Amino acid sequence: MENELAIVARGLRKTYGENVAVAGVDLEVRRGEVFALLGPNGAGKTTTVEILEGYRRRDAGEVSVLGSDPAAPAADWRNRIGIVLQGLGEFDELSVSELVHHFAGFYADADDPEKVIARVGLAGKARARTHTLSGGQRRRLDVALGIIGRPELLFLDEPTTGFDPEARREFWDLIRDLAAAGTTIVLTTHYLDEAEALADRVGVIADGRLIEVAVPEHLGNRQQAHATVSWRTPEGVVESAETATPTDLVTELAARFGGEVPGLTVTRPTLEDVYLRMIGHR
Numbered sequence: 434m435e436n437e438l439a440i441v442a443r444g445l446r447k448t449y450g451e452n453v454a455v456a457g458v459d460l461e462v463r464r465g466e467v468f469a470l471l472g473p474n475g476a477g478k479t480t481t482v483e484i485l486e487g488y489r490r491r492d493a494g495e496v497s498v499l500g501s502d503p504a505a506p507a508a509d510w511r512n513r514i515g516i517v518l519q520g521l522g523e524f525d526e527l528s529v530s531e532l533v534h535h536f537a538g539f540y541a542d543a544d545d546p547e548k549v550i551a552r553v554g555l556a557g558k559a560r561a562r563t564h565t566l567s568g569g570q571r572r573r574l575d576v577a578l579g580i581i582g583r584p585e586l587l588f589l590d591e592p593t594t595g596f597d598p599e600a601r602r603e604f605w606d607l608i609r610d611l612a613a614a615g616t617t618i619v620l621t622t623h624y625l626d627e628a629e630a631l632a633d634r635v636g637v638i639a640d641g642r643l644i645e646v647a648v649p650e651h652l653g654n655r656q657q658a659h660a661t662v663s664w665r666t667p668e669g670v671v672e673s674a675e676t677a678t679p680t681d682l683v684t685e686l687a688a689r690f691g692g693e694v695p696g697l698t699v700t701r702p703t704l705e706d707v708y709l710r711m712i713g714h715r
């Protein structure tokens with residue numbers, strides 16, 4: 434049902450001269466979903482997202498975003514979408530609070546600026562001039578400007594680049610809050626842990642093609658992958674075996690050792706392992 438889908442793209446294509454940036458992408462994002470686009474540099478993520486945002490023209494394909502074609506949207510369409518832009522240099526002399534209030538003025542039903550400032554963790558910086566913010570604080574301000582209009586659909590292009598680990602965790606909590614409140618979120622990221630932590634589904638783009646869409650646990654048949662069981666022999670040598678039935682092997686080892694197995698670990702391929710395999714690095 435179109436209604437349950439925030440985004441539908443069919444055969445999306447964009448070329449720059451000889452260079453095919455997006456080579457026929459089919460994509461569906463459900464309402465309320467957090468969808469992450471992963472892919473190496475130059476894969477076509479930003480081009481895809483900017484077409485969906487209405488900032489780039491496609492060469493071919495059908496696109497519907499919140500029921501409108503982004504190339505010719507309905508009158509209130511842009512108000513229903515949040516876009517996290519970077520680098521609003523001309524507003525450098527405004528304070529955080531002034532800038533967020535200024536942006537709130539663009540929307541008929543904007544959120545409370547002070548609440549949004551607190552929500553992105555900038556309450557202590559509300560009076561600071563924006564040019565005095567650190568890179569990570571600046572990015573939080575970008576997010577505040579993206580959500581001030583209470584968007585139904587929020588686009589975030591590499592939102593946590595430059596964040597320290599604590600800021601990333603706080604940002605993830607913010608994204609989860611927004612998702613819990615029903616906001617559909619499309620984000621691009623290079624961080625696999627971020628995709629795994631946030632996304633309901635992940636789409637992997639390589640060379641302008643969407644090569645797989647899956648929930649993070651299922652990406653690249655990760656769940657079917659063999660587990661690696663490692664242990665230490667009485668001589669102190671670390672041995673390991675790949676197996677489809679790790680429980681059997683561990684049970685056998687436990688019997689062999691008469692209880693606790695020294696140095697026992699059971700691992701499966703990480704999201705990073707399967708991702709690198711998918712995009713061709715082995």
Ligand SMILES: Nc1ncnc2c1ncn2[C@@H]1O[C@H](COP(=O)(O)OP(=O)(O)OP(=O)(O)O)[C@@H](O)[C@H]1O
Nearest residue numbers: 449452453454472473474475476477478479480481
């Ligand atoms: N305005 C442009 N003019 C010409 N080529 C472009 C333009 N924008 C993007 N491209 C090319 O299109 C391809 C896809 O770029 P895009 O920015 O969509 O990739 P990306 O997946 O977002 O990469 P990154 O992870 O590095 O941000 C690249 O080969 C890029 O060089």
